[in-house]
Amino acid sequence: MNVYTPILVLGILAFGFALFSVTLAGFTGPKRYNRAKLAAYECGIEPTPQPVGGGRFAIKYYLTAMLFIVFDIEIVFLYPWAVAFDQLALFGLIEMVLFIIAVLVVYAYVWRRRGLEWD
């Protein structure tokens, strides 16, 4: 437990400081309201341009994001295998090839269904 005491103390201090400054600002700061204060980010620009009436995003982004996840997951598995592939021996190689084949099937499907073309 002793090793955690400094972390705990730091946490309490940080929380106390945050609470103190926020409360203090409420008492001492000027109160002038305007519309910008209701925006999601009071500083900087809007994160994305928002069309009138909410607007829509093209479904293509969704497909791209999903493809990214598929190949990202592939890397997640490939990396530890690459680190220890000599220990995993032939068994590891076969398993990895099977896994890559499964991802390749997905890739072939997306490619044939023109999921990789933007227009």
Place this chain on the structure above:
Amino acid sequence: MSAPAFGMHLADVVPFNLPSIDYRLIAPILILMGAGLLSVLVEAFIPRRGRRPVQLIVVFVALLAAFAMVLAAAGSRAVTAEGSIAIDGPGLLLQGTLLLVALLAAMLMAERMVDPSGDAFAPRASTLPGSEDERQFTQRGYLQTEIWPLFCFSVSGMLLFVVSNDLLIMFVALEIMSLPLYLLAGMARRRRLLSQEAAMKYFLLGALSSAFFLYGSALLYGFSGSIDLPVIADQITAKPSQSWLLMIGAAFVLIGLLFKVGAVPFHQWVPDVYQGSPTPVTGFMAATVKIAAFGALLRVLYVALGGLQWDWAPMLWIIAILTMVVGSVIAITQTDIKRMLAYSSIAQAGFILVGVVAATREGLASALFYLIAYAFTTIGAFAVIAMARDSSGEATHLSRWAGLGRKSPIVATAFTIFMLALAGIPLTSGFIAKFSVFTAAIAAGDTWLVIVAVLASLVAAFFYLRVVVLMFFAEPGPETATVAVPSVFTTVALAAGATVTVVLGVVPQPVLEMVANADVFIR
């Protein structure tokens, strides 16, 4: 102990042992997964016109091959894949049943004679309902063939679900089983908005139940230091003191599984999803998900949580009573036949829970028999629902079924058999199933539970028989639905469902012996 130095090889820290996997025993799962991949490739490379026949060949060959492998493995008792998969009596029995029922379901899904514009699935699920695109795709006679890879993956997940021996594999199997089903639920050709609503509800509530299951697994891991079901069981006996980690973990895992089973109070998704999904898919999931989820529930309860029986039995008592009563009573008020069967499936889950609560070998055997009987009856019933139609699609309102018996006596007779079986009338499989479940429960001392169950089945008999009376004792009017003439697919599925229902009721002995020989989970 010093930390490993940089450049030190991983093998010096963790020696790697090759896992021993008995590929023969897990072949059914691998075959279905391979078939799923193959059928994705078919989607990618075969021209549109050729896809359907090739897909059907892939699916049916895979199902039959997997069933042959299950038969070849009959009698095997082994824990393989480093303890994560347990091939045993109940596991193999449920796998075999799953494959046969999936075969019948595949036939229903392949049917394209009853609907004049094609099969039960939207030609392009991505088109907006009622849009010009949708009309064009329908006119050109496009068929959705992507249902087949989804179907294969779902079945492979079910096969894995009933034999998984650790919580992580069980969760993965749960997801492989469920994710394709969420998609299939949203693909109906008719009443597409209802179907998409069903898919959305199924997905959201399914994700919630998966989260429960996963959180429970994490807590059980925290308690026992392992995800293996047998190790968890050992830890429960080794640490006799009460632990909140264990209690909450076990409860959450059970909640996740009871969601899938459709037990009250986790049943809210059932009616909407059953009603909205394309009828062949409803039949498929009503029969197979029930089998798979009960298989996993039984394994978790009997293998991992056997030492906690005195804690979970009272809880399951209450859930079983609630499930039977709520399912039976609400089904009476339904006017839509698919919703009625949905509530009926909730009530049936309650009856199966009566066998589960018994926690004896007889209880397990009777629950297995009940699952087999229920699955074949259900798939047959939904085959009939898919055939009773009018010009705008299926006629699911009960009033449309009035006089159907005069119009199409054979189909109405088949439906009567299914209704009698679900009600538990003698000479059908449902009677033997209910009888064996109740006997097992009384032998285990749950007399009061059985009394409630008998009362609930009396209530349930009312709405099952009401449909029969409606079909045969009313004059057919202009509103009466027409029974479409199906192709050989639905005919075979319907005949098989009716045959099994009657045979299991008249000569149940072989199957009763089979379940009696398969009443122990391997550890």
